[in-house]
Amino acid sequence: MMTFPATASRDHELGLNATRRARALTEPMLRDLVDRLGPSLARIGRYHFGWRAGGSFTGGKAIRPTLALLAAEAVGAVATDALPAAAAAELVHNFSLIHDDIIDNDELRRGQPAVWKEYGVPAAILIGDALHSEAFGILLSGGGPNAAAAAARLAAAMREVVVGQVEDLRFTERPWTGEQAVSIAEYQAMAEAKTGALLAFSASAGALLGGADAAAADCFDRLGRHLGLAFQCTDDVLGIWGDPANTGKPVFGDLREAKRTLPVIAALTAEAPASSRLGALLGRGVRTDSGLRLAAELIEEAGGREFAEREAARQLAGVDDCLASLSMPVEIRASFDALAHSLIGRIK
Amino acid sequence: MMTFPATASRDHELGLNATRRARALTEPMLRDLVDRLGPSLARIGRYHFGWRAGGSFTGGKAIRPTLALLAAEAVGAVATDALPAAAAAELVHNFSLIHDDIIDNDELRRGQPAVWKEYGVPAAILIGDALHSEAFGILLSGGGPNAAAAAARLAAAMREVVVGQVEDLRFTERPWTGEQAVSIAEYQAMAEAKTGALLAFSASAGALLGGADAAAADCFDRLGRHLGLAFQCTDDVLGIWGDPANTGKPVFGDLREAKRTLPVIAALTAEAPASSRLGALLGRGVRTDSGLRLAAELIEEAGGREFAEREAARQLAGVDDCLASLSMPVEIRASFDALAHSLIGRIK
Structure with missing residues (x-):
């Protein structure tokens, strides 16, 4: 799929339609829930979700609710049967973001001060x-x-999400190179826990609320995990080479924060000439803009970027395998494909 | 009950037996759960619960698990049927304590540095x-x-717990006296949410897991709310007049932190001569030890302490009414009574 422009553009539109619909269906339920928290908390909740007076919903890509609703339709139910799963996924996703921003000392979220910074x-x-x-x-x-x-x-x-976050935090305490360095396998396990588990929940819970049995739900669980890993690989590439104008994040942001991401780990373990130069550079601690630019170049030279992009494609093939093993209406299948491809082809 | 020493001492022993048994039954399940969180988090969890090498369980009074197990027995089930409710109550109670200590900037918990201070x-x-x-x-x-x-x-x-915590936090932003001051009714609503709701869950969920229907569970819910309010009234009295050697908290701790507690609110609204002197004193901000001692004396003089103690007794009568409306084995009834009276008669 996505082999020629006509398909790509149809994919893109299907993906957009699915997420737009998920957002439109889920948002009223979320607004009700937030309002029920009483005036003080509701005000903060509305701020986080971007529902201030006159403001439209700015919050996120709505991947999780989209997955939940499509999974219910895939098993023959109507999308609204899965609304509680869609809302639950969006609630825990946002709870994680709010707590993560405190933990990571991140001051900005979706172009405005993070909740902890504001309140x-x-x-x-x-x-x-x-x-x-x-x-x-x-x-x-x-x-x-x-x-x-x-x-x-x-x-x-x-x-899984919490354990993944703890792992991610502890990665930065370890050296960049040598026996104690973070391995690709460790990175994948962390990313699956931190990002994949919640997408797995979204898809499998949507299927369950649509009436699926545990075996079918497990299949959607695997689909979510592959999608999560594909998403994370793309995120890691954007975290280094993404255009700040699109991502809303600083240039070379992940390198600046010394994050252990897949391109870096793959580059360091590639045994290319650039690998050892990169290891020495990161070991000294990169602070300057020119140092960060050099690090990004060495990662690319050692094949780290290509590795991450290939890994994203491999995980996407895993998504395709899951979809192929499930029988579902052709338009639902197309929407799943579109959603998956939009995540890997995204620029923000 | 508790009208002559023989009963009081039997009550005390029954209460102790029930909490000891609840702790012994619940702790293995809690330890398993904490261990499953992986090495990093498990270490922190064990620290919080006081399960360090060689250490015995130091954590808390086990009121919530005791309520859950007794409620299951009250409806004719065996105590172990309610173990998941007992463990769940203890887990959320401890989650709240850990987050509360960050929120309140409290550095000590159970005689050791709070989790945020240590990790x-x-x-x-x-x-x-x-x-x-x-x-x-x-x-x-x-x-x-x-x-x-x-x-x-x-x-x-x-x-309810979270909304109650937010209310409690916001109370300190309000004036001590005048139209904007915290009323007794507002205080009671906050205390019921912050403390009563979790005891209500413990008792009603224990009953549910014991096979009770929703109506019987609602009855245990009310019992838990009365118990929570009785507990909170006693806590408020101990927070001002408790012996630091028993409570493990600083002398006049609640006054030092300008907490809105029932004795203070009742004293301020009593329209006694001491009420206006107290209002003026608190309005200026009490910092010195002599100022705190004077505030405590004025609260007592204006009837605040007596009001809180009478309110605790009134809530305890509410517990008795709930118990009387339920038919249960006489020894379970006696254990409930003992637990309730031990909470109001406690010194720490």
Whole structure:
């Protein structure tokens, strides 16, 4: 797929339609939930989601709700059956963002001050905690035979997410090179936990609320994990080579923060001449703009960028395999394809 | 009850037995859950619960697990049926403590540095988030017909807890006296949300996992709320007049932190001569030890302490009413009584 422009453009439109619809269906439910938190917390919640007076929804790419709704349709249900799963995924995703911004000391989120920066750390901790509980509340409030199974998957996914975040934090304490350095396998396990588990929940819980059995839900779980890894690979490439005008993040941002990302780890372990130069440079600590530019060049020269892009394509093939193993209406299949390809082809 | 020493001492022993048993039954499940979080988080979790090498369990009074197990027995089940509810209650209680200590900038917890002080704010946020998710996970993992209903009550309780915490934080921004001052009714609503909701969850979820229907669970919910308010009133009295050697908290700690507690609010609204002197003193901001001592004396003179103690007794009568409306084995009833009276008669 995406082999010639006509298909690519149709893909793009299908993907956009699916995410637009997911956002339109999920947002009213999210707004109700946030309003129910009482005036103080609701104000902070609306700020985070970008629902200020007159403002339209600015928050995120709506990948998770889109996955949940498409999964329900894929198993023969109507999209709205999966709305509690879509809302729950969006709630825990945003809870994670709010707490992560405190943890990472990130001052900006979606082009505005992060919640902790605007309202303080205590308020940011509490609104995050509230969204976390609400995710379980909305999943369980709908009742239905599979609601408890979906909620149990959310709990398991959140354990993975938190453990993945802890791993990610601890990676920066380790050396860039040598036996103690972060391996590609360790990186993949972290990325699957941190990013894949929640996409896996979104897809599998959507299928469950659509009436799927555990085996079909497991298949959607795998699809979500592949998609998460493809997404993370692309994110890592954008984190170094993305245009700040598109990503909204500083140039060479991940390198500046010494993040262990796939292109860097792959470049360091490539045993190319550029690998050892890169190791020595990173070992000294890169601070200047020229140092960061050199690091990015060495990563590319050692094949780190290509490795990450190839890995994204490989994970996308995994998504395709999952989709091929499921029988579903052709237009739903096309929307899944479009969503997956839009994530890897994105520029922000 | 507790009218003559023989009963009081029997009460005390029954209460101790019930909490000891709850702790012994719940702790292995909690330890397993914490260990499953992976080495980094498990280490922090064990530290918080006081399970370091060779150390015995130091964590808390085990009121919540005790309530859960007794409620299951009260409805004719065996205590272990309610273990997931007992563990879930203990997990969210501890998650709240860990996040609260960051929010309140409290450096000590159970006689040792709080988690954020020992491991940093990021780690404290993440271990709290992990315990929060695990609470839902353990409740839902048991399966059973009422697991989803119990988990839905947990989500509702956590919303109340967070909203109560936000209210409590905002109270300190308001004046001590005048139209904008915190009223007794506002205080009670905050305390019911912040403290009562989780005890209500513990009791009602224990009953649900024991096979109770929603109406019986609602009755245990009310019992938990009365108990929570009785507990909070006693806490407020101890927060001003408790012996630091017993409470482990600084003398006049709540006054030093300008907390709006029931004795203070009641004293300020009593329209006694001491009320206006107290209002003027607090309005100026009390910092010195002699100022704090004077404030405590004025609160007592204006009837604030007596009001809080009477209110604790009134809430305890509410607990008794709930118990009287439920039919249960006489020894379970006696254990509930003992637990309730030990909470109001406690010195720490």
